[in-house]
Amino acid sequence: MTSNTPILKAQAIQKSFDGNTILNGVDVVLEKGEIIVLIGPSGGGKSTLLQCINCLVIPDDGQIELEQQPIDFSNKQDLYRLRQQVGMIFQEFNLFDHLTALDNITIALRKVKKLDRNTAEKRARLELEQVGLGEKGDLYPAQLSGGQKQRVAIARALAMDPKILLLDEPTSALDPDLIGEVISVIKNLAAKGMTMIMATHQISLISTLADHILFMENGQIVESGTPKELLAKGNVNKTQGFCDRLNELATGEQ
Amino acid sequence: MDFSPFYQELFSSLNRGLLMSVALIVPSAIGGVLIGITAGCLRAYGNRAVRLLGNGYAAVFRGTPLVVQLFVLYFGLPNLGIYFSPYAAAVTGFILCSGAYQSEYIRGALLSIKRGQYAGAHALGLTHFQTIFWIIIPQAVRRAIHGCGNEIIYLIKYSSLAYIVTCLELTGEGKTVATEYFRFTEVFIIIGLYYLALVTCASFLLKIIEKRLYIPGFGHK
Numbered sequence: 001m002t003s004n005t006p007i008l009k010a011q012a013i014q015k016s017f018d019g020n021t022i023l024n025g026v027d028v029v030l031e032k033g034e035i036i037v038l039i040g041p042s043g044g045g046k047s048t049l050l051q052c053i054n055c056l057v058i059p060d061d062g063q064i065e066l067e068q069q070p071i072d073f074s075n076k077q078d079l080y081r082l083r084q085q086v087g088m089i090f091q092e093f094n095l096f097d098h099l100t101a102l103d104n105i106t107i108a109l110r111k112v113k114k115l116d117r118n119t120a121e122k123r124a125r126l127e128l129e130q131v132g133l134g135e136k137g138d139l140y141p142a143q144l145s146g147g148q149k150q151r152v153a154i155a156r157a158l159a160m161d162p163k164i165l166l167l168d169e170p171t172s173a174l175d176p177d178l179i180g181e182v183i184s185v186i187k188n189l190a191a192k193g194m195t196m197i198m199a200t201h202q203i204s205l206i207s208t209l210a211d212h213i214l215f216m217e218n219g220q221i222v223e224s225g226t227p228k229e230l231l232a233k234g235n236v237n238k239t240q241g242f243c244d245r246l247n248e249l250a251t252g253e254q
Numbered sequence: 255m256d257f258s259p260f261y262q263e264l265f266s267s268l269n270r271g272l273l274m275s276v277a278l279i280v281p282s283a284i285g286g287v288l289i290g291i292t293a294g295c296l297r298a299y300g301n302r303a304v305r306l307l308g309n310g311y312a313a314v315f316r317g318t319p320l321v322v323q324l325f326v327l328y329f330g331l332p333n334l335g336i337y338f339s340p341y342a343a344a345v346t347g348f349i350l351c352s353g354a355y356q357s358e359y360i361r362g363a364l365l366s367i368k369r370g371q372y373a374g375a376h377a378l379g380l381t382h383f384q385t386i387f388w389i390i391i392p393q394a395v396r397r398a399i400h401g402c403g404n405e406i407i408y409l410i411k412y413s414s415l416a417y418i419v420t421c422l423e424l425t426g427e428g429k430t431v432a433t434e435y436f437r438f439t440e441v442f443i444i445i446g447l448y449y450l451a452l453v454t455c456a457s458f459l460l461k462i463i464e465k466r467l468y469i470p471g472f473g474h475k
Contacts, residue, residue, distance in 0.1 A: 142471020
């Protein structure tokens with residue numbers, strides 16, 4: 001782990017929907033270049049936590065600081081600025097259905113970063129090539145496979161030069177034979193030093209990429225540590241058990 | 255080939271009426287769509303007060319006969335010191351009535367767009383207004399286009415009510431000739447053919463617009 005000052009600090013995040021507590025005082029501290037992996041059973045609050053971090057869902061209580069700057073949840077400009085700096089990858093891709101792969105990327109460059117069309121397109125093509133889709137720029141989302149859609153979504157987020165990337169189960173909606181292409185893109189990002197928080201059930205991402213694992217259950221972080229600490233042989237804890245089951249599933253499939 | 259005086263008068267009247275009809279329909283269709291998009295957005299996204307206002311507008315103009323609306327505009331408003339020419343009264347009535355129906359199609363289309371599209375846009379830093387303007391409306395228009403086109407075709411036909419406020423278009427001109435010669439059946443059949451031609455042209459234009467807005471695979475999920 002690096003010893004920089006944290007790039008992102010989320011403290012005592014609380015969120016409930018209709019009286020159901022989804023997040024109950026969650027703390028996350030992320031350093032530059034670090035990769036945190038969130039694991040745990042469905043409904044444990046992983047997605048909500050990620051959405052709270054870039055304020056797609058406004059926390060009921062708690063504090064978020066990006067580079068030591070606290071975010072004022074009631075100030076829209078603050079929220080827009082936060083989201084521009086924190087990229088997000090969704091399980092369901094959320095590509096804009098009416099725009100080509102290229103325009104999916106250029107729209108935010110043009111409307112948010114105010115780049116002119118040419119500059120935006122150049123940047124977008126570059127990002128598409130980075131994820132191996134240089135030829136697919138003119139296709140619409142419906143003409144792409146799931147894996148290709150997710151790679152476009154990653155290119156779209158990266159084009160905004162985010163300081164942090166949040167990935168919410170990026171491979172969970174994909175057919176097994178399409179997962180590989182997305183994993184290799186994510187591994188590439190990690191190799192380039194991208195700072196990430198990722199919720200995933202993908203055992204190969206957990207064990208190879210994580211600098212830090214957070215195990216979430218019932219809206220709380222119940223275990224936290226490096227993969228070495230948590231996944232060492234002979235350890236008995238929730239993370240270990242969970243990963244063992246994922247492993248069994250993964251080997252069972254082959 | 256020489257037409258009898260009856261047909262000469264009929265066709266010159268109907269052609270004059272046709273021009274008036276087109277002059278009524280085109281601005282009404284465009285205005286109706288614009289009002290429909292605006293009112294549809296306000297009804298889908300506005301705060302309580304705005305929504306109430308939008309819903310009230312739609313309820314009144316969808317809930318009362320167009321004839322009544324035209325009467326009020328042309329014969330009622332002068333009592334309040336507001337005077338419309340027959341043409342202005344007709345176009346205003348058509349725009350307001352058509353807009354109310356269009357707003358319903360647009361509102362439905364807006365509400366059918368999945369949350370993920372908003373999340374995707376917000377996550378990139380687009381403001382709420384930018385998200386609606388650049389991401390949601392372009393998709394909603396494509397979903398609403400068939401309904402909106404249908405409403406425009408209705409509009410072409412209810413434009414015949416303009417003669418009620420003494421704006422003589424196809425039906426009004428035809429009716430005058432028919433009364434003069436007492437030959438209603440053939441006159442109204444010919445008027446019908448004129449409308450059929452108008453609707454055919456409009457359908458053709460709508461097809462072209464649909465083609466231009468077509469996106470492979472859009473809406474087939």
